[in-house]
Amino acid sequence: MSRVAALWVPLFPLAARLRSEPELAGAAVAVCEGNGPAARVVAASRPARKAGVRPGTSLAQARAVLPELIARGRDPAGEASAREALLEVAGGLSPVVEDAGEGLALADVEGMGALFPGPDGEDRLGHAAIRAAEGLGLPVRVGIAGNRLAATLAARRPASPTVVPPGGEREFLAPLPLAELEPAPELAATLERWGLATLGDLASLPPGEVRRRLGPEGEAAWRAARGEDPRPLVPHRPPPVLVEGMELEWPLASLEPLLLVLEELLERLAGRLLARGAACAALEAELTLEPEGHDRRELRLPAPTTEVPALLGLLRLELEGRPPAAPVAAVRCLARPDSPRRAQLTLFGAPELSPAALAAVLARAAALLGPDRVGSPRPADRHLPGAVETVPFEPPPPPRSRPEPRAGRGLLAVRALRPPVPLEAILEEPGPGGTGTPVLRSLRSPPGAALHVQGLVRVAAGPWRCEEGWWSEAPVERDYWDVELSDGRIYRVFRDGRDGSWWADGVYD
Amino acid sequence: MEVSEHPVPASRPLPAPVVAHPSARRPGRRVEVPEELRGRVFRAAELLREARRREPEPPLPTGVEALDGLLGGGLPRGAVVELSGSRSSGRLATLISALAVVTGMGEPAGLVDLGDHLDPRPAEAAGVDLARLLWLRPRRLAEALECAELLLGAGLPLVALDLGLPPLRGRVGPGAWMRLARAVREHGNALLVGSPHPVTGHAARAVLRLGGGRGLWSGRREGVPLLEGLPLEATVLRRRGEAPGERRVRELAVAERPLPSPAGTPAAPGAAPGRRRVAGGGRP
Structure with missing residues (x-):
């Protein structure tokens, strides 16, 4: 026997708005559709409803009833993300989830007895769903029944969660008014003429007569009233990226308020990622500009993370580097989920770093320095000395046993100078019997150079020729020397073969 | 299980x-x-x-035997050690050597490189497992200290902080170094600071000054000189637990792993690349 859980968010446009602006909770708020005199209230908070503001009334009427009413327009971006968040809560209950419309998600919860055992298992399941939805900022009502219709109607009861016992759908539906089925107007009029008021009245009619007089549509309503709903759930495929968005009441021209909005969105994203057991592998921010245009920023993350301060730091770095060209009217943040890194403890080998802590540290370092200045160094695939590139830091797992430290091999390290320091060289051209190579006599850097180099050449070894990219527009043709000056410092210097200029690109240190 | x-x-x-x-x-x-x-x-x-x-973790060897002897076995865990030295003093070589030892043991290590000076090819030749090396390139001194604190917090057993060449870019107060020392003590890892002149003050457990003599060249008599290594000499400027002013000077082992030739093909007949690859044996 199938079991379906329905998760329903009452007054969904209002709930989505309150999720974006939690500070409005408890105030008299109305969400409106349309502009100017045509603006109509779509949903109103409890204080507003108590004062008499009803859905369908015009905003002017509502304000006449309640002058302190806070009116907000509908927020398509916020509603879309609230809808996705609701589906994620349902996805936490079951792999088969249907997006059944605005503010309604259905989940197939058959066989959940293993996780929620006992006679009150489904009740606890419902409470778990309510808690999970609250964690994502959604007030949800849960109904659990044998089919989608009964579950949906159960979710609309004030008591939440409402669990309809297996086989009890007909009894549960019997006292409900016919309007709950939302029949077509003609059918509704006919049933009303017949004097039928509840679903139980409709269910008690003989089936042959219903089919003959009301046709297939009437028969479907009759079956629904008897608690029969054979429609299976249409599985919802979770989107590959998580989106959180917000339309701003007025365009933001400066960065700080925009970052506050982004922090809010990132916190919601992080909550949804954690609910999925995932982390953010890549982040995108889409800014809708006023009066027109879009600005899209993509962030490369060194490791999947859910650390909001780190993600916000990266966004801040990106936006401070290239501020938006115009005021921002709407914001969307897209996060590509990925599984967070896992670690395996070893008994005898070196302890592995905690992947979550490492990911957080990498993200924070990238936020501080910029993503291109954080990583693991690799020699670039070039002949040029000192050429380096960075790759993401993903240390291999430690060996199973801890090797003994090796004795020192002795080494000669080069301190690369980036960019190279220009030099003035005094050379002695070889005589007629010489080897054909000029002899270096002294080197000095020009005034104002980044590094002060000056001295007579004590020893010079070289040259070593380095040529690369002769086919490209920026070919490299250099002769390298190792040079010890009279102050004892040893430099790696080169002469540029194209213009004969001298440079130091490293210090032996 | x-x-x-x-x-x-x-x-x-x-x-x-x-x-x-x-x-x-x-x-x-x-x-x-x-x-x-x-x-x-x-x-x-x-x-x-x-x-x-x-069994408290033993000190981390630096790979330079005489230096380990000066430090009582290696870099103490939970403490800051500072090496100061000017150009061609062997400061970077010692940092690279310590990183090579730690990554060679299969553990990750971090290098905070203030001047963007790391040349990966010689580092790899010196034995650094680059896949286990996290390299951060800050632009200012304050950023460098913040990066070092981040890496210490991540639990890396060794963090090497190289402050590059003078002048130091930016300033920090003495409290910043004490804060780093506290972070090291809290996490039990080792922090090796390489600086052009002593900067850590009382935050470091030991401050050593490195200074070499002339470079070690071979083949000078034949007219085909080849750089073989740098002599290293360490002076203990300050070490906690010892009377102030006490100094120990020790001649250290010669750093002498020959580098692969920077370019590959010699342009002059006298400088054959094969000579640069003279196998590095122990120098007396």
Whole structure:
């Protein structure tokens, strides 16, 4: 026997708005559709409803009833993300989830007895769903029944969660008014003429007569009233990226308020990622500009993370580097989920770093320095000395046993100078019997150079020729020397073969 | 398996109850270890913690034997050691050597490189496992200290902080170094600071000045000189626990792993690349 859980968010446009602006909770708020005199209230908070503001009334009427009413327009971006968040809560209950419309998600919860055992298992399941939805900022009502219709109607009861016992759908539906089925107007009029008021009245009619007089549509309503709903759930495929968005009441021209909005969105994203057991592998921010245009920023993350301060730091770095060209009217943040890194403890080998802590540290370092200045160094695939590139830091797992430290091999390290320091060289051209190579006599850097180099050449070894990219527009043709000056410092210097200029690109240190 | 019956002396106080299987971590499924087995069944994490408590981690060798001798076996865990030295003093070489030892043991290490000076090819030749090296390139001194604190917090056993060439870019107060020293002590890792002149003040457990003599060249008589190494000489400027002003000078082993030739093909007949690859043996 199938079991379906329905998760329903009452007054969904209002709930989505309150999720974006939690500070409005408890105030008299109305969400409106349309502009100017045509603006109509779509949903109103409890204080507003108590004062008499009803859905369908015009905003002017509502304000006449309640002058302190806070009116907000509908927020398509916020509603879309609230809808996705609701589906994620349902996805936490079951792999088969249907997006059944605005503010309604259905989940197939058959066989959940293993996780929620006992006679009150489904009740606890419902409470778990309510808690999970609250964690994502959604007030949800849960109904659990044998089919989608009964579950949906159960979710609309004030008591939440409402669990309809297996086989009890007909009894549960019997006292409900016919309007709950939302029949077509003609059918509704006919049933009303017949004097039928509840679903139980409709269910008690003989089936042959219903089919003959009301046709297939009437028969479907009759079956629904008897608690029969054979429609299976249409599985919802979770989107590959998580989106959180917000339309701003007025365009933001400066960065700080925009970052506050982004922090809010990132916190919601992080909550949804954690609910999925995932982390953010890549982040995108889409800014809708006023009066027109879009600005899209993509962030490369060194490791999947859910650390909001780190993600916000990266966004801040990106936006401070290239501020938006115009005021921002709407914001969307897209996060590509990925599984967070896992670690395996070893008994005898070196302890592995905690992947979550490492990911957080990498993200924070990238936020501080910029993503291109954080990583693991690799020699670039070039002949040029000192050429380096960075790759993401993903240390291999430690060996199973801890090797003994090796004795020192002795080494000669080069301190690369980036960019190279220009030099003035005094050379002695070889005589007629010489080897054909000029002899270096002294080197000095020009005034104002980044590094002060000056001295007579004590020893010079070289040259070593380095040529690369002769086919490209920026070919490299250099002769390298190792040079010890009279102050004892040893430099790696080169002469540029194209213009004969001298440079130091490293210090032996 | 998280359960081990590794024999542990019964005198040690034990945390209880002990969870027997990962699945038992779910609420409502916790499995209590039977009374008669308590004291003999431990979680792996507890065994590890206990083993590390009993045997404090030995100092991290720097790979330069004489320097390890000066430091009492290597870089002490939970403390800052500063090496100061000017150009061609062997400061970077010592940092690279320590990184090579740690990454060679299969552990990750971090290098905070203030002047963007790392040349990966010689570092790799010196034995650094680059895949285990996290390289951060700050632009200012304050950023460099913040990066070092981040890496210490991540649990990297060794963090090398190279402050580059003078002048230092930016300034920090003395409190910043004390804060780093506290972070090192808290996390139990080693912080090796390489600076052009002493900067850490009282935050470091030991401050050594490195200074070499002339470079070691071969083949000068034949007219084909080849750089073979740098002599290293360390002076203890300050070490906690010793009378102020006490100095020890020690001639260190010669750094002499020949580099691969910077370019590859010699342009002059006198400078054959093969000569640069003279096998690095011990220099007396």
